[in-house]
């Protein structure tokens with residue numbers, strides 16, 4: 065069995081493809097479009113490699129010129145943190161306080177922007193295959209007809225997001241720089257369906273796309289007109305019997321998981337969207353979590369703050385609580401897609417405080 069076959073057979077395929085009605089459709093004129101992140105891999109990098117790219121301006125990022133960081137987390141596994149440009153959001157989008165019912169109006173009516181935050185994607189080189197977690201943004205997102213007939217998606221996205229995507233930070237450029245052919249990626253694991261996590265799909269031939277089944281059936285803020293026409297995801301569901309490495313299923317705070325490869329899992333992490341999932345790589349008794357948009361930062365999770373764009377604040381807080389429990393059971397490196405410190409945390413194997 066080759067690596068691709070292994071990946072395919074190890075996935076318990078989901079079933080149905082239902083159109084799903086986005087809750088956002090109730091909140092916004094049409095379906096709500098949102099934001100968020102991506103990653104990739106390299107041929108024979110040294111144990112830690114920093115690649116420099118121009119055009120980055122974040123004032124507080126320690127390595128502000130680094131758009132690619134490669135870390136050997138063990139003799140057999142290598143992870144590349146790849147930045148796909150920057151995103152700014154309205155301040156109440158990143159964190160909302162106050163009257164719950166005013167969450168969305170406060171975002172749409174706000175005229176301020178946060179500082180630039182990175183859009184991370186992650187490439188995992190693993191003995192069982194090469195896995196990409198999210199695919200980042202692409203420069204075409206600024207084109208007038210990018211959203212096709214979905215005028216509501218276009219309006220909302222452009223109202224609530226400011227994207228700065230240098231061409232040299234698109235997925236395609238990262239792969240070229242790393243010397244990795246697109247067809248070497250065995251599977252893409254999507255944390256959720258927001259465009260800054262999925263827009264890099266256009267650079268890929270048509271690999272296995274692992275998409276949370278709930279996210280497809282019950283989308284929130286997903287602009288499906290931006291998906292490539294070839295996209296036919298393999299749906300991921302999570303079950304209560306799957307252990308997380310040495311951690312028995314009964315001790316998994318998320319109460320369900322899906323095994324993708326040896327030490328590589330997805331776990332259900334709802335809150336930001338109904339079907340949001342995170343990717344967990346357990347290697348040498350440490351869990352590396354590629355957390356998508358569970359929170360904007362680790363600090364936000366630890367403080368209990370919740371983003372304004374969030375389908376269920378209660379579910380988000382429950383997911384936070386489960387991460388804290390997991391961090392108490394296994395050293396946990398927590399890496400959300402827009403945290404300026406995520407790549408550094410990977411480099412330093414800096415674990416979540418408990």
Ligand SMILES: [Zn+2]
Nearest residue numbers: 099100258357
């Ligand atoms: Zn998102």
